[in-house]
Amino acid sequence: MADQNNVGKVNSGQGKYRLQIHLMPPAGWMSDPNGLCYFKHHYHVFFQYSQNLETGKPSSWGHYSSPDLLHWQFDGAAICPDMEWDRDGAYSGSAFTADGKMELFYTGNVKEKGEYDYILDGRQANVLYTVSRDGLHFSKKQRLLTNADYPAGYTLHVRDPKVFRKDGGCYMALGGRRTDGRGAAILYESAGRKHWHFCKELTTREPFGYMWECPDLFQLEDVWVLICCPQGLAEEKYRFQNRYQSGYFRCDDFSLRRGDYLCDRESFEELDYGFDFYAPQTFTDPKGRRLLFGWAGIPEEKRYGNGPTIRDGWQHAMTVPRELFWNHGRLCQRPVKELDELRIKRVPYEGNSGMIKAQAFDLLVEFSGIHPREKRGVLLGDDVLFVCENGCAELKFLSDAGCGRTLRSARMRTADPALRSLRVLRDTSLLEIYVNDGELVFTTRWYPKSVQETALSLIGPVSAAEVWEFKGMEVDFGEYGNTITGNRGGAD
Ligand code: FRU
Numbered sequence: 001m002a003d004q005n006n007v008g009k010v011n012s013g014q015g016k017y018r019l020q021i022h023l024m025p026p027a028g029w030m031s032d033p034n035g036l037c038y039f040k041h042h043y044h045v046f047f048q049y050s051q052n053l054e055t056g057k058p059s060s061w062g063h064y065s066s067p068d069l070l071h072w073q074f075d076g077a078a079i080c081p082d083m084e085w086d087r088d089g090a091y092s093g094s095a096f097t098a099d100g101k102m103e104l105f106y107t108g109n110v111k112e113k114g115e116y117d118y119i120l121d122g123r124q125a126n127v128l129y130t131v132s133r134d135g136l137h138f139s140k141k142q143r144l145l146t147n148a149d150y151p152a153g154y155t156l157h158v159r160d161p162k163v164f165r166k167d168g169g170c171y172m173a174l175g176g177r178r179t180d181g182r183g184a185a186i187l188y189e190s191a192g193r194k195h196w197h198f199c200k201e202l203t204t205r206e207p208f209g210y211m212w213e214c215p216d217l218f219q220l221e222d223v224w225v226l227i228c229c230p231q232g233l234a235e236e237k238y239r240f241q242n243r244y245q246s247g248y249f250r251c252d253d254f255s256l257r258r259g260d261y262l263c264d265r266e267s268f269e270e271l272d273y274g275f276d277f278y279a280p281q282t283f284t285d286p287k288g289r290r291l292l293f294g295w296a297g298i299p300e301e302k303r304y305g306n307g308p309t310i311r312d313g314w315q316h317a318m319t320v321p322r323e324l325f326w327n328h329g330r331l332c333q334r335p336v337k338e339l340d341e342l343r344i345k346r347v348p349y350e351g352n353s354g355m356i357k358a359q360a361f362d363l364l365v366e367f368s369g370i371h372p373r374e375k376r377g378v379l380l381g382d383d384v385l386f387v388c389e390n391g392c393a394e395l396k397f398l399s400d401a402g403c404g405r406t407l408r409s410a411r412m413r414t415a416d417p418a419l420r421s422l423r424v425l426r427d428t429s430l431l432e433i434y435v436n437d438g439e440l441v442f443t444t445r446w447y448p449k450s451v452q453e454t455a456l457s458l459i460g461p462v463s464a465a466e467v468w469e470f471k472g473m474e475v476d477f478g479e480y481g482n483t484i485t486g487n488r489g490g491a492d
Helices: 307-311 337-342
Strands: 009-011 028-039 042-050 060-066 071-079 090-098 101-111 123-132 142-145 154-166 169-178 183-190 197-204 211-220 223-231 247-251 261-263 278-284 290-295 322-327 330-335 343-346 353-356 360-367 376-380 384-389 392-397 407-411 421-427 430-435 440-445 454-459 462-470 474-476
Touching: 028 060, 028 101, 028 278, 028 290, 042 071, 042 090, 042 290, 071 101, 090 123, 090 278, 101 154, 123 154, 154 211, 169 197, 169 223, 183 223, 211 278, 211 322, 223 278, 247 261, 330 430, 337 343, 360 376, 360 454, 376 421, 384 430, 392 440, 407 440, 454 462
Parallel strands: 028 090, 071 474, 090 154, 183 211, 197 261
Antiparallel strands: 009 474, 028 042, 042 060, 060 071, 090 101, 101 123, 123 142, 154 169, 169 183, 169 211, 183 197, 211 223, 223 247, 278 290, 290 322, 322 330, 343 462, 353 454, 360 421, 360 462, 376 384, 376 454, 384 392, 392 407, 421 430, 430 440
């Protein structure tokens, strides 16, 4: 099996489908980004991590850190499900940094043994807390909230605390499933972050999915945004095509000072229209940017999968870090500027087709003229066709290199719905496609026969095209090799 025994300094790109510019598990399962923060000169990316690479259960928190988003160190597992409050999973959560400390808040999932539905009974959803002074060693866990602390009208599906500071106060958003079949986010408030008081609920007037996972509430340039992952939305022709969705509500008149808030269902926009994207989390960095990592995967999807990497002993990855910004009232995403430093050489490319001999590359295309009805896009190998036409964008697999992935469609957004620019990050077995400067994004896994070279054909009136070969990020697995090493607790 590929890459089972990497110990020491290795480049992340080993084994046929291993990735060059994306974080992935050394072995095993990776899902939700957790505890994203910048602390003591390092970025920290924790993530749902499991030795069970097919189910991801029970989950621990794996840990990567980096001074610059380009050189990464794998730090093993920071939190393991090793006690009565989290024995069935150290579920998702967030980090809060203050006074030289990194505080982690997460859901301790417990399933009682017996005949339960695990919705209304048989489950504990504990909010747990652990703190670190160095970002590596964590204190004994404390339990901050239990089932008894959640408001009336909720099932036992309450989880994924996201803690943030605002106007001198601290708040925690939790995702929840109400007993009346509505998904919602609930907000708690605290002065010292140990004692939390229920403060308000954010939901929609009419149900919008039965459960909202991984809420993230923040202000970007004075506009409040609630990111969440609704489950149970009915599939539409141009929306909600994945098993579960991830997107945001623009909460225009939201205020922390006023009471409950009703999100406008119509304002909900998906953050990514590809096959593989879920549970994104954001944080701010010292450069003042709001950065997002998403899980480049999807839970409980039976229609398509990742057989080729499961056979190699790993499954799933993170998206690259993306910077969020507004453009014409829409939340847009662009890969962080730092990634440009991984471009090692410009690949000669002229005309509309060519062969790119690189495992990971950056393709940037500008189209000329504004003709919304005209077909524009790109064909990658014999496998992946991305086209925009008549105001719609389509990502289509033409072969079985999608392992069951078929078609994803979305409507173009702006008043002028033409494809003006395209950026494709192509990494071995993962594609991120950014349309019109990040106004739409599509993330998908792709398992081409050859990862070393890709035939590229551009479709439409191209005014400029550039291709850059990427070198791999450096990932140091250090002493941990590929094993889950357990909680290095005990300090503090
Ligand atoms: C989202 C999610 C979270 C939960 C975690 C468990 O993918 O279901 O709600 O905390 O995964 O791994």
